[in-house]
Amino acid sequence: MSVSMASTSTTPAIEAHDLHKTFGGTVVALDGVSFAVEQGTVFGLLGPNGAGKTTAVRILTTIINPDAGWGRVLGYDVVHHADTVRPLIGLAGQYAAVDENLTGRENLTMVGRLNHLARDVVARRAVELLEQFGLSDAGDRPLKTYSGGMRRRLDVAAALVARPKVLFLDEPTTGLDPQSRMDVWSMVEGLVGEGTSVLLTTQYLEEADRLAGHIAVVDRGHVIAEGTPAQLKADLGATVLDVGLPDAEAAQRAAVILQTVGAKSPTVVGSIVELPVDDGPRVAMEVLRLLDQHALAPTTFRLREPSLDDVFLALTGQRAEEDGAGPEGAPATEPGSRRRRRRARAAAGTTGDGGGR
Amino acid sequence: MTTTVIGPGTGGPPGPAAKPTAASRVHWVIADTLTITKRNLISYTRTPEALFFSTLQPIMFVLLFRYVFGGAINPGNHLSYIDYLMAGIFVQSVAFGGIGAAVGLAEDLHEGLIERFRALPMARSAVLAGRTTADLVRNVFVVVLMTGVGAAVGFDFPNGALGFLASVALVLLFSYALLWGFAFVGLMASNSETAQVMAFPILFPLIFASPAFVPARQLPGWLRAFANHQPVGVVINAMRALMVGPAAGVGSTSGHVVEALAWCAGLLLVLAPLAVWRYRRTS
Numbered sequence: 017m018s019v020s021m022a023s024t025s026t027t028p029a030i031e032a033h034d035l036h037k038t039f040g041g042t043v044v045a046l047d048g049v050s051f052a053v054e055q056g057t058v059f060g061l062l063g064p065n066g067a068g069k070t071t072a073v074r075i076l077t078t079i080i081n082p083d084a085g086w087g088r089v090l091g092y093d094v095v096h097h098a099d100t101v102r103p104l105i106g107l108a109g110q111y112a113a114v115d116e117n118l119t120g121r122e123n124l125t126m127v128g129r130l131n132h133l134a135r136d137v138v139a140r141r142a143v144e145l146l147e148q149f150g151l152s153d154a155g156d157r158p159l160k161t162y163s164g165g166m167r168r169r170l171d172v173a174a175a176l177v178a179r180p181k182v183l184f185l186d187e188p189t190t191g192l193d194p195q196s197r198m199d200v201w202s203m204v205e206g207l208v209g210e211g212t213s214v215l216l217t218t219q220y221l222e223e224a225d226r227l228a229g230h231i232a233v234v235d236r237g238h239v240i241a242e243g244t245p246a247q248l249k250a251d252l253g254a255t256v257l258d259v260g261l262p263d264a265e266a267a268q269r270a271a272v273i274l275q276t277v278g279a280k281s282p283t284v285v286g287s288i289v290e291l292p293v294d295d296g297p298r299v300a301m302e303v304l305r306l307l308d309q310h311a312l313a314p315t316t317f318r319l320r321e322p323s324l325d326d327v328f329l330a331l332t333g334q335r336a337e338e339d340g341a342g343p344e345g346a347p348a349t350e351p352g353s354r355r356r357r358r359r360a361r362a363a364a365g366t367t368g369d370g371g372g373r
Numbered sequence: 374m375t376t377t378v379i380g381p382g383t384g385g386p387p388g389p390a391a392k393p394t395a396a397s398r399v400h401w402v403i404a405d406t407l408t409i410t411k412r413n414l415i416s417y418t419r420t421p422e423a424l425f426f427s428t429l430q431p432i433m434f435v436l437l438f439r440y441v442f443g444g445a446i447n448p449g450n451h452l453s454y455i456d457y458l459m460a461g462i463f464v465q466s467v468a469f470g471g472i473g474a475a476v477g478l479a480e481d482l483h484e485g486l487i488e489r490f491r492a493l494p495m496a497r498s499a500v501l502a503g504r505t506t507a508d509l510v511r512n513v514f515v516v517v518l519m520t521g522v523g524a525a526v527g528f529d530f531p532n533g534a535l536g537f538l539a540s541v542a543l544v545l546l547f548s549y550a551l552l553w554g555f556a557f558v559g560l561m562a563s564n565s566e567t568a569q570v571m572a573f574p575i576l577f578p579l580i581f582a583s584p585a586f587v588p589a590r591q592l593p594g595w596l597r598a599f600a601n602h603q604p605v606g607v608v609i610n611a612m613r614a615l616m617v618g619p620a621a622g623v624g625s626t627s628g629h630v631v632e633a634l635a636w637c638a639g640l641l642l643v644l645a646p647l648a649v650w651r652y653r654r655t656s
Contacts, residue, residue: 077492102494113485115412117419122412129408130495132401158419174489 060228165196409503461585
């Protein structure tokens with residue numbers, strides 16, 4: 017039916033077309049996901065746990081087959097030409113897929129050899145990558161002595177051994193400390209400078225915003241929004257004003273008063289009113305004036321970048337579901353996710369005190 | 374359906390390869406298997422405590438039966454009990470040691486390493502072949518060690534070096550067939566602890582309801598029939614015939630060896646495809 021010319025410069029690095037995947041007959045992971053990633057760009061798949069991001073990555077990296085739809089990497093079908101696709105791709109997962117007992121160098125060597133690179137090429141490449149990822153000193157220590165951040169860096173390094181044209185990073189910074197997160201970010205930026213195409217999945221809007229030129233927001237197996245970070249945020253309102261009130265009842269009253277002040281209607285979370293705004297400072301003055309008129313005194317007051325929660329709220333009318341633990345039992349409870357996201361924000365420097373810890 | 378015209382790459386690394394020849398495919402299956410084997414063996418050397426405790430158990434069994442229970446068991450034909458015992462010890466050591474293969478694979482699955490392997494351009498068969506090869510090497514080490522322990526407590530190679538080597542070759546072949554079964558168990562288990570507890574109850578009756586430690590003629594009739602014809606019993610009888618000679622009192626050596634080889638071949642033919650099938654559908 018379809019005829020494609022593989023691997024010209026205009027061929028998308030990655031194409032997903034109407035991907036469907038159901039597990040165990042009942043759990044619908046993907047329900048018609050389509051997107052395309054241009055060569056030499058970073059594409060962000062943004063969504064909460066259980067949205068189907070990892071399933072999409074597993075299909076596009078030839079690990080599992082879709083039930084329906086197709087995927088291509090540089091024009092090659094991931095099911096029918098899996099053998100052609102595999103040498104073109106690198107994969108770093110959410111769970112550092114490395115051997116605990118091997119040293120960093122041995123892990124890189126193993127992956128290089130399994131990529132069918134010559135022994136001397138692999139040896140040189142391992143030295144390069146250990147250097148590049150700041151692991152030279154730890155290179156000959158078994159991984160069980162590594163910190164979480166070092167392990168993740170080695171995992172990403174392993175994905176790069178064969179210099180893949182297309183790199184898949186599945187939540188590369190989930191659970192990392194701010195410094196390691198920044199390291200991974202600058203590494204991704206460096207790769208794109210060299211012409212690598214990247215598919216990045218993340219739960220953090222800040223991460224997608226910083227790294228990706230194009231974002232698809234996924235929820236429950238669907239792409240619910242797509243565009244550049246600027247477009248998505250413009251739809252949402254550039255910033256969010258959080259107004260804390262003494263109690264939930266006061267917050268409800270304030271929400272009614274502030275109904276038409278912002279770019280969109282406010283929402284109430286506990287005793288906090290969250291108000292998407294276009295022109296923060298002007299609206300802030302207006303909000304304070306209105307609250308004062310109604311004898312409501314805010315307890316906290318801050319302008320911040322919108323979070324994934326806000327994007328979800330705007331797109332779906334409900335909060336992102338954060339309580340589903342990953343298949344490997346990742347600690348993704350509500351408080352944990354929130355804490356991590358806050359860390360991400362701090363790392364991105366969007367609250368002004370970022371990265372200094 | 375979908376026709377893909379394979380064009381030239383954009384000047385990047387590994388361009389779409391032409392269809393590999395059969396020879397290069399075989400080459401990479403072997404190379405990848407060796408890479409995985411090496412990785413598994415390095416893992417074993419980095420956890421010497423695990424290796425130590427897993428070999429400690431069979432050593433304790435040698436001492437237990439040689440010095441505690443052995444006096445109460447008469448193998449007959451003026452055969453010393455330690456000469457009788459060693460065949461059983463070898464089979465027991467490699468069988469219980471094989472649980473490590475199940476545990477290792479279950480860990481690789483659980484930790485996402487197998488996910489990574491699946492996205493690599495490596496031979497599909499190398500993960501299991503490398504696992505079983507590494508554990509076969511481990512079993513060679515265990516057999517050498519147990520030979521030393523046996524010799525230290527009085528085992529004196531009653532049927533000469535050749536008979537002994539033949540019986541060792543047989544137990545290694547048998548262990549290789551079993552390793553594919555352990556691989557299957559490891560792939561079925563949701564984690565390494567489960568793999569361990571799943572493997573144990575399968576092995577236990579096969580090892581102990583056999584002529585490993587006690588001559589089958591001392592068992593009740595129904596159990597004797599089982600003990601002499603289940604695979605572990607058959608292999609032990611053949612090993613004993615090779616290792617001890619006529620004094621083993623098990624009858625025709627060639628008959629036992631043929632029966633044992635048939636079991637090894639049969640197990641390999643069933644267990645290896647079973648493990649491969651499971652590996653292909655595990656995701």
